[in-house]
Amino acid sequence: MKNNNFTNLQLFSLVALRWLIAWHFLYEGLIKIGNPAWTARNYLASAEWLFSGFFRSVALNDTLMQVVDFMNIWGLVLIGVGLFLGFMSKYASYAGILLLLLYYIAHPPLFGNDLVPLEGSYIIVNKNLIEAAALAVVALFPTSHIIGLERLIRKIK
Amino acid sequence: MSVNRRDVLKGLASLPFMGMLGWAYYKKHSIDNEVKNRILEELKIKAKAPSATGSMSGGILRLGIIGPGGRGRDLMRAAGYAEPQWIEEAKKGLEANNNDKRLETFLGQENLNIRFTAVCDVFDIHADRAMAAAKTDDNTPKRYRRYQDLLNDPNVDAVIIATPDHWHAPIAIDAIKAGKHVYVEKCMTHKVKETFLLRDTALQYPGIKFQVGHQHRQTLSFLTAIDIVEKNILGHISLIEASTNRNDDVGAWQYDIHPEATPQTVDWQQFLGDAKNIPFNAEHLFRWRKWWAYGTGLSGDLLTHDFDRINCILNMGIPQSVFASGGIYTHNDGREVPDVMQVAMEYPEFETGSSQEKGKEKGMTFLYSATLGNQFWRPTKLMGHDATLELGNTLTVFPDPNSTRYKELIQAGTISPDTPMYSYDPSVKGVDGVTSATAKYFAQKGLLYTYRDGKAVDSTHLHIREWVSAIRNNTKLSCGINEGFEEAVSAHMATLSLKTGRKVIWDKNAGKIAIPGMDNADLDEIIVQSGQPI
Missing domain, CATH: 3.40.50.720 (NAD(P)-binding Rossmann-like Domain)
Structure with missing residues (x-):
C-alpha cells in the first residue's frame, strides 16, 4: 500500500478535492432527476465551435436525446457516488473528465463565443476545464484506498 | 488481512458528507418546489394541446x-x-x-x-x-x-x-x-x-x-397564450407591441426575375387583372409586392401576420381607429410601398379583466412597427398591469414590479420582476415554474417550427x-371568413391612413370604414393609387 507517500496535509487536500468534486457531480445529477422536464437539448442545440453540427444533430433526434439525457444524469450521479465513497474512483474520475470535456467542447469560451450568459468571465479556460484538470489530479493521485471503500475492499480481499 | 475499526472509519468516512449533501438536496428541492407550486398554483396555466382535426382517410x-x-x-x-x-x-x-x-x-x-x-x-x-x-x-x-x-x-x-x-x-x-x-x-x-x-x-x-x-x-405557444389571457394572468392589457425586422433584399421583396419570363411565356393581361394597363414588365410580375396595383405593402403582407397572431389570442377584432405613417427609407428602388412603417390601432373598449378596482382600466393600443432595413429581434409583447407576456414560438411571462395581483408574491421574494415567472417551450416535456437567466435566454430564441407532442412540425402543413x-x-x-375579414379590414385601414395621412375610423354600427373629412372618397381608388406614401 502506498498510503504513506502523502503527508497528512497532502492526503487531506486530495480527499477534500475528491469529495468537493463528488458533491458537485452528485448534486448536478440529483437536481436533474428532480426535474423531469430537464433536458440537455438546448445546451446541445446552441452548441458552438467545431462540433456544433454533431451536437445539433443529436439535439434534433428525439430518441438520441433520451439516451443522452439518461446517460448524462446517471453518469453524473454514479461518478459523484463513486468519488464520494471511494469506489472505482479512478474510472469515475476518467468518466468525469470525459463528460466535462464534452461540456467544454460544446460551449468553449473562445473568442466570439459568448452566446450564453455566464456568471463569470472566461477566455479559453473555464470551470469545466479546471474541474476536468482537478479530476485528473484525483485520478493520478488516488486516495480511495486510504480514505474510501477501496480500503475496506482491499482488506476484505 | 483483518478489518479493524480504523479501516471501517476511514473506509466509510465520506458517509457523513454524503448525508449532508442528501440533506442539502432535500432542503433545496423542497424550497424550489414550494416556490414553483405556489407560482403554478397562483397562475393555473394549462399548456393547451391542440384540438384534433380529424382523420385523413376516405376518398382522395x-x-x-x-x-x-x-x-x-x-x-x-x-x-x-x-x-x-x-x-x-x-x-x-x-x-x-x-x-x-x-x-x-x-x-x-x-x-x-x-x-x-x-x-x-x-x-x-x-x-x-x-x-x-x-x-x-x-x-x-x-x-x-x-x-x-x-x-x-x-x-x-x-x-x-x-x-x-x-x-x-x-x-x-x-x-x-x-x-x-x-x-x-x-x-x-x-x-x-x-x-x-x-x-x-x-x-x-x-x-x-x-x-x-x-x-x-397552429403554433402551440399561441394556444397556451390564450389560456394565459383567459386566466387574467397579465391583468389589464393596455399595450401590445409587435414588429417586423428584416434586413435583406428577399425580405424587402426583391425576388429574382426569371430570365425566361417574356410576353411569349407570360399571359400579361391575365396577370394585370383590374390593375392599370401597362406594357409587359418582368419586375412588376416577380416583385409585385412593391406596387399598390397588385400588393398591399407592409400592411397586408406583414402587419396581417402580427395582427392575426394577436387576434387569435385576444379576439379583439377590427380597431376603432388606425393611424399609420411610414416611408421608403431603406430600398429606394422605384417601389411605391413603404419599407418602414408604424401603425397604431386603438381599441378603447377593449377589456380582458383587471386586478384593480372596477372601471379603472379599459382600452388598449396595438402598436405595429416595421423596418426592412434592420433585423434586430424585437419580441411581441402583451403588456398588462400585472405582467408582460413575450410571445414567440416559446412563451415567457414576467411579473410587473407594480403589479396588484402579485404584490405579495413579489414582496415575499417568491417571484422577481426581472426573472420570468412562467416559461413555456413546447419543444420540451413539461413546464418550468421558475426559470433562470439562462433559461430566459433560451426561451427568447424563436424557432422555425411549431410542435406536436414535442416534435417539430411545419405549421403551414398543419x-x-x-x-x-x-x-x-x-x-x-x-x-x-370572419377572421380573414377582420385581418383584411384592419390592414386596409392602415394603408388608407398611410396614404391619406389621416386617422381612419371603423364605424362599427354601419359596418364600414370612414375617413373623417373625406366622406365621399373612393377608398379603393386611394388604395391602388400609385405613388409614394405621405
Whole structure:
C-alpha cells in the first residue's frame, strides 16, 4: 500500500478535492432527476465551435436525446457516488473528465463565443476545464484506498 | 488481512458528507418546489394541446393550385407535393449542412390523401414546375391558363389561391360560387369593396370550407397564450407591441426575375387583372409586392401576420381607429410601398379583466412597427398591469414590479420582476415554474417550427391539414371568413391612413370604414393609387 507517500496535509487536500468534486457531480445529477422536464437539448442545440453540427444533430433526434439525457444524469450521479465513497474512483474520475470535456467542447469560451450568459468571465479556460484538470489530479493521485471503500475492499480481499 | 475499526472509519468516512449533501438536496428541492407550486398554483396555466382535426382517410381530395409561384409552391409542399428540383436542392443542402432539416421535415409530413389535379399560372415555367411537383403515378394534373376554366373543372374539389393580392378576392369569390372549397393566402383581399363582397359570398355558402393562410394559428405557444389571457394572468392589457425586422433584399421583396419570363411565356393581361394597363414588365410580375396595383405593402403582407397572431389570442377584432405613417427609407428602388412603417390601432373598449378596482382600466393600443432595413429581434409583447407576456414560438411571462395581483408574491421574494415567472417551450416535456437567466435566454430564441407532442412540425402543413379535415370531416377552421375579414379590414385601414395621412375610423354600427373629412372618397381608388406614401 502506498498510503504513506502523502503527508497528512497532502492526503487531506486530495480527499477534500475528491469529495468537493463528488458533491458537485452528485448534486448536478440529483437536481436533474428532480426535474423531469430537464433536458440537455438546448445546451446541445446552441452548441458552438467545431462540433456544433454533431451536437445539433443529436439535439434534433428525439430518441438520441433520451439516451443522452439518461446517460448524462446517471453518469453524473454514479461518478459523484463513486468519488464520494471511494469506489472505482479512478474510472469515475476518467468518466468525469470525459463528460466535462464534452461540456467544454460544446460551449468553449473562445473568442466570439459568448452566446450564453455566464456568471463569470472566461477566455479559453473555464470551470469545466479546471474541474476536468482537478479530476485528473484525483485520478493520478488516488486516495480511495486510504480514505474510501477501496480500503475496506482491499482488506476484505 | 483483518478489518479493524480504523479501516471501517476511514473506509466509510465520506458517509457523513454524503448525508449532508442528501440533506442539502432535500432542503433545496423542497424550497424550489414550494416556490414553483405556489407560482403554478397562483397562475393555473394549462399548456393547451391542440384540438384534433380529424382523420385523413376516405376518398382522395382533388385540389387545384392557382398561382404556384413562390408561396404557392411552399403550400404545395406543405400539402405533400414537392417538385423534383426542390428535392434535389434539399438533398444537396443536407449534404452540405447536417442541420438542414427541410427534406426530413417534408418526408416526415403526414399523407393528407390528396392530389393536385389542376394547375393554373400565368407564367409557363411556374406552371410546368407545379405540374412536375403534382404528378404522381395515378395523376397527371391539367394545366389551365385561365382560373375560370380551372374552376369549371369537375375534377377539382377545392382550390389553393396563392396569386398576387389583387387576384385573391376575385378568384376566391368565383371559386365559392363554383362550389369549390377555398384556401387563400393573406392578405385575404386587396381592396375594401371586395373584402365585403367576399365575406358576404362566403357567408352565403356555409357549406364551402374557407380558410385564410395564417398558419401561425397552429403554433402551440399561441394556444397556451390564450389560456394565459383567459386566466387574467397579465391583468389589464393596455399595450401590445409587435414588429417586423428584416434586413435583406428577399425580405424587402426583391425576388429574382426569371430570365425566361417574356410576353411569349407570360399571359400579361391575365396577370394585370383590374390593375392599370401597362406594357409587359418582368419586375412588376416577380416583385409585385412593391406596387399598390397588385400588393398591399407592409400592411397586408406583414402587419396581417402580427395582427392575426394577436387576434387569435385576444379576439379583439377590427380597431376603432388606425393611424399609420411610414416611408421608403431603406430600398429606394422605384417601389411605391413603404419599407418602414408604424401603425397604431386603438381599441378603447377593449377589456380582458383587471386586478384593480372596477372601471379603472379599459382600452388598449396595438402598436405595429416595421423596418426592412434592420433585423434586430424585437419580441411581441402583451403588456398588462400585472405582467408582460413575450410571445414567440416559446412563451415567457414576467411579473410587473407594480403589479396588484402579485404584490405579495413579489414582496415575499417568491417571484422577481426581472426573472420570468412562467416559461413555456413546447419543444420540451413539461413546464418550468421558475426559470433562470439562462433559461430566459433560451426561451427568447424563436424557432422555425411549431410542435406536436414535442416534435417539430411545419405549421403551414398543419394549417392545410386543418382545412382538408374541415372539408372531409366538417371539423372547425381556425382562420375562416370572419377572421380573414377582420385581418383584411384592419390592414386596409392602415394603408388608407398611410396614404391619406389621416386617422381612419371603423364605424362599427354601419359596418364600414370612414375617413373623417373625406366622406365621399373612393377608398379603393386611394388604395391602388400609385405613388409614394405621405
